[in-house]
Amino acid sequence: MKLLHLALAGAMMAASFAAPVLTTSALAADANTMTIQLKDGPVVVQLMPELAPKHVKQIKELASKGEYDNVVFHRVIDGFMAQTGDVEFGKQGGKSFAPSRAGMGGSALPDIPAEFSRTPFERGVLGMARSQSPNSANSQFFIMFTKYPSLDGQYTVVGKVVSGMENVDKIKKGAGSNGEVTDPDRMLKVTVGK
Secondary structure (H helix, E strand, O other): OHHHHHHHHHHHHHHHOOOOOOOHHHHHOOOOEEEEEEOOEEEEEEEOOOOOHHHHHHHHHHHHOOOOOOEEOOEEEOOOEEEEOOOOOOEOOOOOOOHHHOOOOOOOOOOEOOOOOOOOOOOOEEEEOOOOOOOOEOOOEEEEOOOOHHHOOOOOEEEEEEEOHHHHOOOOOOEOOOOEOOOOOEEOEEEEOO
16 A cells, blocks of 8 residues: 555656646747747747757847748748748838849848758758858748758758648748749748747
8 A cells, every 4th residue: 555655646746747738828938939920820930049049040130120020932832841031022011022033132131151950851840041052041941841851951940830830831832843922921920939
């Protein structure tokens, strides 16, 4: 009987030290959590400064200044990824908004040197878009619809969707192999740690 009481006491003690279940609102309060509000609902992203500290810092700075608000998803390829983040030419209502040039710009901040990792590009991963130069990432990023091993170690991983991937799946897809979107969906509001 003593053994049973000890076992029960131990189980109760272990249960009291179990990790708390985090709700979407609790996740959003984390300083490395970014929330992207889309037309179909929120997308919560856990940013990964341990993988890409410079890239995460720049994303957080742009988000905190409202730079990502109303930026379109200019390139969306079904079965691959949705790309956004051109704060120069892709911000609806912005002074330099140019739908035909969306995807060609960045931000006023400097480009960032590559921070490649071994983290695979799979469904929900956020990666930094860049030109041919590995050190040209700036503000644009993409969210993966599926696993895509050819990107592994070639692009910087900055985070992963932890909630709301079903809303990403509803982003309007582009036509053709380049995924250019006519009348694109946009990020309504982007916040970090709120």
